[in-house]
Amino acid sequence: MVNRLIEPTSGRILIDGRDISKDDPIALRRRIGYVIQQTGLFPHQRIGENVAVVTRLLGWSRKRQRERTDELLTLVGLDPARYRDRYPSQLSGGERQRVGVARALAADPPVMLMDEPFGAVDPIVRERLQNEFLRLQEQLAKTILFVTHDIDEAIKMGDLVAVMQQGGELAQFGPPDEILARPATDFVARFVGADRGLKRLSLSRVGDLELQTAVTAHPGDDAEEARRRTLADPFRYLLLTDDDHRPIGWVDQDDIPRSGVLTEALAIPMSPLVSRRTTLKDALSMMLAADVVAGIVVDRTGRVLGLVTVESIAAAMRPPDRGVGAATDGSGPDAARRLAAELAARDDQELGRTEATRA
Template sequence: MPEHEQGTVTAASIRLESLTKRYPGQAEPAVDNITMDIPAGEIVVLVGPSGCGKTTSLKMINRIIEPTSGRIFINGEDVTHVNADQLRRRIGYVIQQIGLFPHMTIAENIGMVPGLLGWSRARISERVDELLDLVGMEPSAYRARYPKELSGGQSQRVGVARAMSADPPVLLMDEPFGAIDPITRERLQNEFLRLQSNIRKTIVFVTHDIDEAIKLGDRIAILRKGSKIAQYDTPEAILTAPADDFVADFIGSGASLKRLSLSRVRDVELNQWAVGRLDDDRAHLRQALTDSDHGSLLLLDENQRPVRWVTGHDLTRSGESLDRVGLPAAATVEPHATLHDALNEMVTSRVGCAIVVDDQRRYQGIVDMRTVMRAIDEMRESSQARDRDTAGQPAEAG
């Protein structure tokens, strides 16, 4: 396959051809003759029950585990027998345990592989700052810190930055968010999707969580025991047309709700809300609320960032500052979040909607139940149209 390019960033196609791993003393192979093509620039998620061989398959791509038989191609090059150390320097690798070196600073951790490749100090320093910016960590605040000074989420971001340090075309990620609390995990997933929209790497991602696979994957490979592929397709195709009972059981109930993970906030029409500014005259704010069909007003600061929800009663409390009355505007999502994320935020919101903000946290609009229902209706209509088209196709001649 040709190399995928976006600006100066490149990604590589991967082909696994009859890849097999047998361990001595075990009757059944850990990975049994897996063949799959991974397109350049996509996130392909390997998911399946515990013990199905997904991590073993992942580790054979960079030959941390050597295959018993079969071949691995990266951008058409057979890398099955090239020098394994050199191969790994061309492939980024992120694991659940992160694996930062505790005696090294963050800058030293990120710059380790470029140093092994002979980059100059100036080039490494520039790359470290670039990557810390990319993962949302201020270089001046973090480059001199040590791993023990970071939270779990920050450490995971540094792990991703280190994996990208030499600008590899391929990233392998083995349950990178699995050991993190649910709220941080969701934020890191969204940050990861934002990052991928910029870097467009080829990413092979292992998880045991089908919801994470649906949210993150351009394609999903659902694996049976021995890494046999039960179904390899887009999330939408897997949710709407499971290949067999094994896939349907693995997806579980609530497939319609899971499909909300297929729609991004950026792809739906946002609703608007009555808004005002903290420094606006209260009479003006009351009039804005009266003119709307809402029971509350969203107050923004001077940078258009949401601060408080206030009611008409709150606006009559002249003895208190507006940044202290009402409720905090806490239920927010960014455009790359899914509608499933937005629905989760709506459930926690006292106002019944999620506020959409950009990467500077500036107000963009809101997602409410009307937004979600419109998206569900569109999905249903699209699925019904697809079913009609399929039913109308003539059978292939045998």
């Protein structure tokens, strides 16, 4: 409907404040990138010609078309020299889908429509294309209307998700985290699934949480002093680190000698190491696998930044309406809520992607 392949029976569609029903449909479509599930590449044209289709319709010079084509093929990760002169039938499904994205980007349209763009490829390729596309979008910053039947894809790809239910009714519209945390209707709750709590975990990263400080000491430090500090902390373990503040291992408060100095021999195997970029889902999964309650957050050089605990993850996931009390006790603002606010702000700057989910 946005590119007027179907005309609305009522209501208006605005792009940049302009009512599209007043635009020439052909000109409108040339300004909107369009990606569909089966790619719709022209089998009789080479990859280069396929990518250049819209620029050719717009009457660009041959030289400019060619430069743009090579630029786009490179952008989607296909070597122009290798792919330019092939036919679509000589490409794999994933490669074809990339060409479809390159073609849609040809005239640098401000708005893109993607209709189940990754629906026809196998799950492994889909995952890779999704990740690549998210990275691409960070550079492109386009407004994208993305249609999918896969709620996980919607949550992963979207800054804003519109859940549509049978009969074309809008069931809920909001940031992914809000859809998962506070489904507006039973339909949405069923649609996002009973594991929506787990799904939310992959939306936030360790860096979104307020990290807990660990009690640390170096080998050679006075044991009694370290023991006293550990006893004063609610967490019963002391983290032994080297001179560069890299973790060596844990020492249980009961195992800290009452005199002498700390030695590396006291340390027991470490918790998993995570970075600020690790998703809460991965962090939790690592902790469960290692049978521990805390993960050590390290920076790029491996130095300890703090701890993430099962409890802090659970606190962050608490529904905002019930979690207010927990959030005001000084442990920092609710990470999920902050994320949602950030996303909304980004959308205001028109940098956001919009995503629609069809049920």
